[in-house]
Amino acid sequence: MPVITCIDDLKAIYRRRVPRMFYDYAESGSYTEGTFRENCTDFQRIKLRQRVAVDMTGRTTESTMIGQKVAMPVALAPVGMTGMQCADGEIKAARAAKAFGVPFTLSTMSICSIEDVAEAVQAPFWFQLYVMRDQEFLEAIIERARRANCSALVLTLDLQILGQRHKDLKNGLSAPPRLTLPVLLDLATKWRWGIEMLRTKRRFFGNIVGHAKGVGDPSSLIAWTAEQFDPQLDWGKIARIRDLWGGKLILKGINDPEDARMAADFGADAIIVSNHGGRQLDGAVSSIRMLPEIVKAVGDRVEIHLDSGIRSGQDVLKALAMGAHATHIGRAFIYGLGAMGEAGVTRALEVIQKELDITMALCGERDVKALGRHNLLIPPDFLQAWA
Numbered sequence: 001m002p003v004i005t006c007i008d009d010l011k012a013i014y015r016r017r018v019p020r021m022f023y024d025y026a027e028s029g030s031y032t033e034g035t036f037r038e039n040c041t042d043f044q045r046i047k048l049r050q051r052v053a054v055d056m057t058g059r060t061t062e063s064t065m066i067g068q069k070v071a072m073p074v075a076l077a078p079v080g081m082t083g084m085q086c087a088d089g090e091i092k093a094a095r096a097a098k099a100f101g102v103p104f105t106l107s108t109m110s111i112c113s114i115e116d117v118a119e120a121v122q123a124p125f126w127f128q129l130y131v132m133r134d135q136e137f138l139e140a141i142i143e144r145a146r147r148a149n150c151s152a153l154v155l156t157l158d159l160q161i162l163g164q165r166h167k168d169l170k171n172g173l174s175a176p177p178r179l180t181l182p183v184l185l186d187l188a189t190k191w192r193w194g195i196e197m198l199r200t201k202r203r204f205f206g207n208i209v210g211h212a213k214g215v216g217d218p219s220s221l222i223a224w225t226a227e228q229f230d231p232q233l234d235w236g237k238i239a240r241i242r243d244l245w246g247g248k249l250i251l252k253g254i255n256d257p258e259d260a261r262m263a264a265d266f267g268a269d270a271i272i273v274s275n276h277g278g279r280q281l282d283g284a285v286s287s288i289r290m291l292p293e294i295v296k297a298v299g300d301r302v303e304i305h306l307d308s309g310i311r312s313g314q315d316v317l318k319a320l321a322m323g324a325h326a327t328h329i330g331r332a333f334i335y336g337l338g339a340m341g342e343a344g345v346t347r348a349l350e351v352i353q354k355e356l357d358i359t360m361a362l363c364g365e366r367d368v369k370a371l372g373r374h375n376l377l378i379p380p381d382f383l384q385a386w387a
């Protein structure tokens with residue numbers, strides 16, 4: 001067992017073990033990847049205030065997310081095709097999250113279906129919904145999530161049309177991969193992945209194939225998005241989905257104070273400040289940079305979560321201290337999953353929790369819920385509103 005000290009260690013193993021097509025799918029942003037990079041580099045610009053001679057015993061990372069108790073305020077974000085990063089990946093990640101005590105979010109574009117995860121994990125999880133044109137399919141998938149006992153619906157608002165990722169087009173991304181010569185040559189060095197994938201029956205988009213009608217190419221995420229996602233999604237349609245669902249609703253992909261105000265007026269249980277990990281609007285501002293303006297606009301009216309760019313417990317601490325109530329991680333847990341399956345997701349969560357705990361202590365804090373601006377040194381330009 002290699003010694004894993006940080007998320008980057010998991011990423012290095014992940015890169016060696018998972019086919020290039022799926023590594024590239026995760027490790028990319030749209031177009032120039034500028035927003036993808038800045039999501040991380042902007043976290044580095046925020047500094048922490050070192051405090052000493054403070055009793056640091058009895059520390060806790062426990063908190064809540066939409067009223068649910070969590071071991072730390074870090075949920076696993078919805079990641080499409082997680083079951084291609086590792087066989088039965090969604091089930092493994094959901095199990096790790098359940099054991100750790102943090103929420104797992106299943107993507108609409110998952111490989112394991114809602115029913116697969118519900119049966120294997122036997123605990124409520126969150127379901128992320130992409131809004132489709134096909135009303136019958138939309139209503140049916142909401143009903144399937146309800147029947148599977150999902151405890152929140154995470155409605156993604158920033159991907160009704162796909163931001164282009166050059167690598168996915170060049171690699172011919174599909175689930176399962178088409179066995180072209182370059183893919184076969186790559187798979188020759190990823191034999192462990194191949195053997196596990198041959199052993200599972202879950203190699204297709206489990207929520208879609210067999211459930212949706214008129215799907216042109218069911219293996220292509222890119223084709224599917226273009227054909228099926230509803231480009232007419234607006235606040236009226238969001239209200240209809242809320243009524244159909246009737247449970248806790250989280251709006252994901254808010255990165256502007258004006259949209260945050262509309263989400264708060266709408267009465268969402270939480271919003272996720274996010275630019276989809278830099279995968280959609282290239283040129284958008286990093287979510288950590290937008291957070292202060294959004295907190296100022298709606299911080300007293302709606303629970304604010306943040307994702308995009310979190311790779312450590314220090315990043316989690318910075319987001320919380322900047323005013324987020326909780327955070328979500330995408331790639332950080334995918335690196336763990338691709339590297340070591342369920343144990344790798346657990347390791348990613350352990351690494352982040354330990355970093356959060358130690359950093360909190362060195363900042364002179366004992367409770368994540370007490371973190372605030374007083375823990376940070378923020379560059380002057382960071383807090384200026386964008387013109």
Ligand SMILES: Cc1cc2nc3c(=O)[nH]c(=O)nc-3n(C[C@H](O)[C@H](O)[C@H](O)COP(=O)(O)O)c2cc1C
Nearest residue numbers: 026077078079080107156276277307308309330331
């Ligand atoms: C490979 C990959 C696939 C994703 N698929 C989805 C998805 O199906 N639905 C969704 O709402 N967000 C999706 N996202 C976005 C994540 O939920 C999350 O917003 C993002 O990963 C956060 O940034 P981070 O990876 O820097 O933590 C995906 C992200 C990645 C990296």
